[in-house]
Amino acid sequence: MRTLLLLTVSLSVLLGALAQQPHPCKAPPYLEGKLFVLFPEGHTTLFEQFAYDAVEERIRVVASIKHDSQEMIEDRLLFFRERFYYEIHYHNKSCVKTPFDAQFNPIQIPHDAHHQAQFVLGSLSAPAEGLLVNSWVGYIPETKANYSMTFTEFGCIPITILTTDEKKDHFFSSFFDLVVGLENPEVFIPPSFCTSAKVVERKDGKVADFFSALR
Numbered sequence: 461m462r463t464l465l466l467l468t469v470s471l472s473v474l475l476g477a478l479a480q481q482p483h484p485c486k487a488p489p490y491l492e493g494k495l496f497v498l499f500p501e502g503h504t505t506l507f508e509q510f511a512y513d514a515v516e517e518r519i520r521v522v523a524s525i526k527h528d529s530q531e532m533i534e535d536r537l538l539f540f541r542e543r544f545y546y547e548i549h550y551h552n553k554s555c556v557k558t559p560f561d562a563q564f565n566p567i568q569i570p571h572d573a574h575h576q577a578q579f580v581l582g583s584l585s586a587p588a589e590g591l592l593v594n595s596w597v598g599y600i601p602e603t604k605a606n607y608s609m610t611f612t613e614f615g616c617i618p619i620t621i622l623t624t625d626e627k628k629d630h631f632f633s634s635f636f637d638l639v640v641g642l643e644n645p646e647v648f649i650p651p652s653f654c655t656s657a658k659v660v661e662r663k664d665g666k667v668a669d670f671f672s673a674l675r
């Protein structure tokens with residue numbers, strides 16, 4: 461009887477330990493939220509509101525980009541599968557359509573990421589004071605960059621992503637106010653004045669920067 465009890469206890473301890481080992485995960489396919497990005501040297505910051513649809517591979521972003529003392533607002537609707545984006549200007553009802561060639565990168569922990577630590581943001585002293593998160597590190601050969609990312613243990617919600625590229629430039633992204641699901645799927649329907657959008661090719665096509673946390 462005693463042996464059986466001991467066996468059961470040690471088995472449940474073992475299973476508990478197995479269950480606790482975090483695995484790389486993928487964020488929910490539909491997300492809305494805000495993102496703050498600090499570019500290297502701190503001269504440029506980007507503050508954006510986004511809607512993310514990993515099923516149809518599309519992103520809507522309204523971004524405020526501050527470079528030193530200059531500020532500009534960009535409203536973009538990106539269709540990764542169709543490989544173009546709209547740049548929308550409501551104030552003069554104009555819309556520019558630009559082809560681009562960036563791959564859609566879902567918000568996720570890469571499969572080969574190395575689990576660094578599990579920790580609590582805030583405190584566990586009282587309910588709702590803390591958040592259990594995991595941090596992961598790894599290397600992306602395509603961009604030759606190291607990353608360190610923090611996602612929640614429950615729900616696989618992104619919190620922060622820090623990437624360091626070859627030039628040792630740091631890009632810091634912080635997500636907040638995330639909502640799982642799409643409250644207003646119409647954000648992916650371009651305004652009617654976009655049907656007559658003129659097509660402009662861009663050579664510098666740094667479209668991925670608009671969601672630089674996900675590169």
Ligand SMILES: *[C@@H]1O[C@H](CO)[C@@H](O)[C@H](O)[C@H]1NC(C)=O
Nearest residue numbers: 548549550551552553554555
């Ligand atoms: C509309 O405004 C944007 C940004 O202010 C400007 O770049 C664009 O050329 C304008 N389009 C037209 C058709 O006036």
Ligand SMILES: *[C@@H]1O[C@H](CO)[C@@H](O)[C@H](O)[C@H]1NC(C)=O
Nearest residue numbers: 604605606624625626627628
């Ligand atoms: C990535 O991390 C490795 C190990 O810490 C380091 O040797 C390498 O220089 C880093 N590369 C970049 C681009 O930061």
